[in-house]
Amino acid sequence: MNTEQALTLLGGLTPSQFMKRHWQKKPLLVRNAIPGFVPCVDRSALVALAGEEGVESRLIVDSPKGWKMKHGPLAKRSLPPFSQKKWTFLVQGVDLHHDGVHALMQQFRFVPDARLDDVMISYATDGGGVGPHFDSYDVFLLQAHGQRRWRIGRQKDLSLQPGVPLKILQNFEAEEEFVLNPGDMLYLPPKYAHDGVAEGECMTWSIGFRAPQEGELARELLLGLADEAFDGVGDALYRDPKQAAVPSPAAIPPSLADFARQVVDKALKNPQLLESMLGEYLTEPKAQVWFENAEEIWDVSAGAQLDRRTKMMYDAKHIFINGESFRVAGRDAVILRQLADDRCISGQKAKSLSADAQEALVDWAGEGWLWAIKKG
Ligand code: SIN
Ligand code: CO
Numbered sequence: 001m002n003t004e005q006a007l008t009l010l011g012g013l014t015p016s017q018f019m020k021r022h023w024q025k026k027p028l029l030v031r032n033a034i035p036g037f038v039p040c041v042d043r044s045a046l047v048a049l050a051g052e053e054g055v056e057s058r059l060i061v062d063s064p065k066g067w068k069m070k071h072g073p074l075a076k077r078s079l080p081p082f083s084q085k086k087w088t089f090l091v092q093g094v095d096l097h098h099d100g101v102h103a104l105m106q107q108f109r110f111v112p113d114a115r116l117d118d119v120m121i122s123y124a125t126d127g128g129g130v131g132p133h134f135d136s137y138d139v140f141l142l143q144a145h146g147q148r149r150w151r152i153g154r155q156k157d158l159s160l161q162p163g164v165p166l167k168i169l170q171n172f173e174a175e176e177e178f179v180l181n182p183g184d185m186l187y188l189p190p191k192y193a194h195d196g197v198a199e200g201e202c203m204t205w206s207i208g209f210r211a212p213q214e215g216e217l218a219r220e221l222l223l224g225l226a227d228e229a230f231d232g233v234g235d236a237l238y239r240d241p242k243q244a245a246v247p248s249p250a251a252i253p254p255s256l257a258d259f260a261r262q263v264v265d266k267a268l269k270n271p272q273l274l275e276s277m278l279g280e281y282l283t284e285p286k287a288q289v290w291f292e293n294a295e296e297i298w299d300v301s302a303g304a305q306l307d308r309r310t311k312m313m314y315d316a317k318h319i320f321i322n323g324e325s326f327r328v329a330g331r332d333a334v335i336l337r338q339l340a341d342d343r344c345i346s347g348q349k350a351k352s353l354s355a356d357a358q359e360a361l362v363d364w365a366g367e368g369w370l371w372a373i374k375k376g
Contacts, residue, residue: 001110009033009185015110023111024138024189027152029178033185039144039203040100043082046123046203049091050074054288056092060130060166067131069165080125082201088124094205095119095308096289101205102308106343108140108207113313114282117210124148124198132172132195134158138209140187141194143180146202150186151177155193169193217281224277225267272317272327279320283311291322291368298365300351300358302372305344310369312340322369332357344373 003015010018011030022028041049050057050072057072061080070078072091080087095102101119108116117137121144122130129148134155141150151174161168172193179199180186188194190211196204238259246253268274285291289309298304306312312321319326319336328336332354339345350361364370 003110008035009107018187019110022187022189026189027176027192028187030185030187031181032183033142034183037142037144037183039182039205041094041098041121043123043201043203045098046089046091046094046121047074047076047079049094049097050089051076054290055097056288057089059089060087060128062086062128062131067164067166067168082125085125086127088122088128088130088198090120090122090130092120093118093286093288094121096286099308104142104205105207111209113311115209115211117208120206120208122204122206124202124204126198126200128202129195129197131166131168132193133167133169134191134193135188135208137190137211138188140185140207141180141196142185142205142207143182144203144205145182147179147181147199148196148202148204149177149179149199150194150196152186152188152192152194155191158191158193212282220281221274221277224280225273228273228277275315276318276320276325279313279315279318280323280325283313283320284323285309285311294366294368294371298362298370298372300353300361301347303345303347304339304350304361304365304370305373306339306370307368312343314340321364322367326360328357339370347373 001015006012006014009030011028011033013021013028018028049055050059051074053073055072057074059070059072059074059079061068063086074089079089095105095118101121105116105119132151151172153173153175155169155173157169157171159170161170172195174193174195178184178186238256240253240255243253243255291307291309310322312319314320314333314337317327317329319328319333319340321340326336331352335345335349335353336357338349350358353361361370365372
């Protein structure tokens with residue numbers, strides 16, 4: 001993507017300008033971000049998706065007795081009638097299930113794939129919403145159908161209402177208010193408080209991001225390292241020829257603690273290990289993703305396009321795909337990085353890969369991770 005080209009999607013800003021001025025910093029309202037936007041998923045398709053096993057969905061009802069929430073799968077008959085006001089259902093990860101939604105998400109790839117998460121779609125009846133709240137991650141809220149009134153504000157007091165099944169701000173104070181029409185879009189940085197209320201039936205697409213959390217990342221990397229790290233760390237036993245006689249035998253010798261620290265440092269020093277763990281972690285498919293093995297053997301000359309559910313990234317020395325890492329260099333690295341960035345490569349390019357890399361592609365095709373390029 002050309003990061004210096006002004007985009008209608010960003011209200012005439014270039015991706016570089018948007019990232020510098022707004023990303024993680026301040027909201028941006030874009031009227032007509034996608035002129036003439038017509039959602040490729042309608043109400044009944046969304047209802048069907050919310051009813052599926054393995055699709056994350058929620059039903060939220062703002063009733064006279066307070067907020068109610070139910071996790072999916074949501075059977076169609078369990079939804080309130082669409083004539084009833086003030087309810088909404090939300091379906092997570094629609095990009096995994098729908099090519100058109102996946103294609104829309106590609107427009108936001110001026111942000112690294114490592115940060116892009118999914119497209120959530122909500123459908124609300126008049127007055128419906130999820131209440132005033134804040135999210136931990138950045139979000140683009142694209143109005144897809146009908147109208148929604150957004151009230152937003154930097155909120156110092158982030159205390160939540162107690163005893164409610166949702167995270168709802170106790171003392172929400174809006175600073176700005178806008179009604180969004182189809183094709184309009186609102187970007188909000190993390191922790192920016194917002195409340196979106198449907199005006200008539202309304203569909204909103206949230207292009208959401210993820211950010212690794214310190215504790216979770218440390219746990220994941222260290223678990224991975226625990227499996228892999230011991231190649232370079234040998235069988236040497238702790239030795240203490242200088243150990244003096246001790247009057248207090250229960251005290252752990254400081255030199256034993258030093259030994260422990262050295263062992264861990266040695267395991268962590270393998271420069272590539274941490275990077276490959278990180279790439280494998282970032283490309284791990286979501287829990288609900290299952291690939292079906294391909295029935296036909298894919299021919300390299302057909303070119304390749306990644307399955308919409310495939311996560312593929314790279315660093316200086318590796319290619320990562322769906323939780324696996326491969327060391328690559330030279331021409332193979334250039335071509336496979338292109339496949340990761342463009343999500344497709346021509347047959348000509350695929351054929352110029354080394355025999356090993358071509359074999360890897362054939363394996364990935366067999367796993368259902370990539371396909372022959374669709375004609376037309
Ligand atoms: C919604 O679509 O109703 C909620 C989106 C959000 O506030 O993050
Ligand atoms: Co939100």
